[in-house]
Amino acid sequence: MTEKSEARERFLEAAEKLFVERGYNAVTVKDIAKVIGKDHSSLYHHINGGKSGLYVEVMTRHMQRHHEALWDIVQDNEQSLRQQLLQMADWWLTHDPIDIIRMSTSDFREIPQQDADIISEQAHEATLVPIMHALAQASERGEIMTHPHFGNIAGAIFSAIQSVHSVPDEYVINSRQFMAEEIIAVMIRGLKL
Amino acid sequence: MTEKSEARERFLEAAEKLFVERGYNAVTVKDIAKVIGKDHSSLYHHINGGKSGLYVEVMTRHMQRHHEALWDIVQDNEQSLRQQLLQMADWWLTHDPIDIIRMSTSDFREIPQQDADIISEQAHEATLVPIMHALAQASERGEIMTHPHFGNIAGAIFSAIQSVHSVPDEYVINSRQFMAEEIIAVMIRGLKL
DNA sequence: ATTATCTATAGATCTATAGATAATGC
DNA sequence: ATTATCTATAGATCTATAGATAATGC
Numbered sequence: 001m002t003e004k005s006e007a008r009e010r011f012l013e014a015a016e017k018l019f020v021e022r023g024y025n026a027v028t029v030k031d032i033a034k035v036i037g038k039d040h041s042s043l044y045h046h047i048n049g050g051k052s053g054l055y056v057e058v059m060t061r062h063m064q065r066h067h068e069a070l071w072d073i074v075q076d077n078e079q080s081l082r083q084q085l086l087q088m089a090d091w092w093l094t095h096d097p098i099d100i101i102r103m104s105t106s107d108f109r110e111i112p113q114q115d116a117d118i119i120s121e122q123a124h125e126a127t128l129v130p131i132m133h134a135l136a137q138a139s140e141r142g143e144i145m146t147h148p149h150f151g152n153i154a155g156a157i158f159s160a161i162q163s164v165h166s167v168p169d170e171y172v173i174n175s176r177q178f179m180a181e182e183i184i185a186v187m188i189r190g191l192k193l
Numbered sequence: 194m195t196e197k198s199e200a201r202e203r204f205l206e207a208a209e210k211l212f213v214e215r216g217y218n219a220v221t222v223k224d225i226a227k228v229i230g231k232d233h234s235s236l237y238h239h240i241n242g243g244k245s246g247l248y249v250e251v252m253t254r255h256m257q258r259h260h261e262a263l264w265d266i267v268q269d270n271e272q273s274l275r276q277q278l279l280q281m282a283d284w285w286l287t288h289d290p291i292d293i294i295r296m297s298t299s300d301f302r303e304i305p306q307q308d309a310d311i312i313s314e315q316a317h318e319a320t321l322v323p324i325m326h327a328l329a330q331a332s333e334r335g336e337i338m339t340h341p342h343f344g345n346i347a348g349a350i351f352s353a354i355q356s357v358h359s360v361p362d363e364y365v366i367n368s369r370q371f372m373a374e375e376i377i378a379v380m381i382r383g384l385k386l
Numbered sequence: 387a388t389t390a391t392c393t394a395t396a397g398a399t400c401t402a403t404a405g406a407t408a409a410t411g412c
Numbered sequence: 413a414t415t416a417t418c419t420a421t422a423g424a425t426c427t428a429t430a431g432a433t434a435a436t437g438c
Contacts, residue, residue: 005389022298023295026218026299026302026303028426038390038392041393042390042392045390099292101292101359102292105290106218109215109219110219147375147379153375155356156356156376157353158356159356160350162352166293182345186349186380186383187349188383190379190380190382191383221399233401233402238415
């Protein structure tokens with residue numbers, strides 16, 4: 001195995017897309033190899049730890065990408081909670097849904113618990129923590145009330161926005177971003193002083 | 194196959210529990226049979242359509258149960274949106290999470306699309322429609338504002354409450370019901386006139 | 387010479403069925 | 413006599429590896 005390799009990178013990207021879209025069990029190593037037009041046996045030349053090792057590597061990276069993007073958004077919009085949440089919504093709705101429940105009830109059953117714990121923690125850092133941070137800043141500015149359990153509220157906001165993903169195309173009003181905007185408006189209004 | 198049978202019913206119940214908990218692909222017919230201490234080949238004596246037929250039958254029933262429970266709650270608490278939502282939250286948090294995303298991106302890939310469409314529609318009727326109904330009633334009473342897209346708001350409320358399921362035990366504040374109560378309070382406040 | 391890819395195949399697991407044996411209903 | 417359960421096994425699929433062949437780097 002080589003750490004740096006064009007082919008390896010393509011395997012990782014294909015795997016990330018499929019694992020995130022369908023979950024661990026609905027993806028075979030053949031599915032992944034097929035995406036980039038190679039035989040699945042080639043995958044084992046580039047990846048350590050087989051399918052489950054691949055999942056762990058790829059999901060770790062996936063969460064890191066979300067983490068970076070979210071913190072950039074938080075810092076680029078420091079003066080407006082609404083702006084922060086709108087930008088987050090835009091990011092989430094232009095990427096695949098993050099199905100925490102599926103990960104913990106299905107995917108994590110197939111990998112070592114130690115790895116599951118790491119990915120779980122990363123998911124938390126990449127989703128709820130940035131929202132909590134934005135909420136805390138906004139309450140310091142007096143933009144919203146202080147709330148004793150911002151973690152709980154952050155979870156609600158995250159899931160509410162993610163829910164827009166599961167609206168079928170034919171029921172979308174204007175755009176998914178618009179729907180998220182409506183949800184964010186209600187949430188912020190409910191937190192106003 | 195016999196429609197009415199003690200053993201058949203036990204197979205169905207075991208299957209419902211496992212499919213809902215883990216999703217289609219993370220459950221084998223052996224897992225299901227093991228729960229009730231029978232060989233998996235016995236399952237085929239009671240069930241038509243094999244594993245996928247079993248899934249369809251069991252998930253249809255699952256959604257119908259939610260549907261009935263939710264409408265009972267709506268009708269037993271007609272004068273208070275808060276009470277309706279609190280009761281719904283209590284129901285959802287004492288049952289397994291309803292992972293619509295997992296169903297549509299993983300489970301439904303393994304069953305005929307026609308069946309997937311039916312279950313999808315049932316899930317909609319069992320979750321969002323009751324909330325929409327409660328919201329419409331509340332706006333008629335003047336309890337909350339009229340909002341042009343109650344479907345969107347209902348989706349947000351449903352997902353926000355469901356999100357409490359994915360909070361690990363050690364991070365639960367008071368109880369999961371209490372956390373749902375906080376979320377409901379913010380949502381209702383955001384919808385007040 | 388080293389790295390990447392493919393062919394072939396082992397071994398495990400999974401769904402499903404045939405057919406023998408056991409349990410139950412009349 | 414009918415219904416339910418188990419044993420045994422077929423056939424498909426999946427992960428993983430060994431080893432031959434092709435491509436690439438120096």
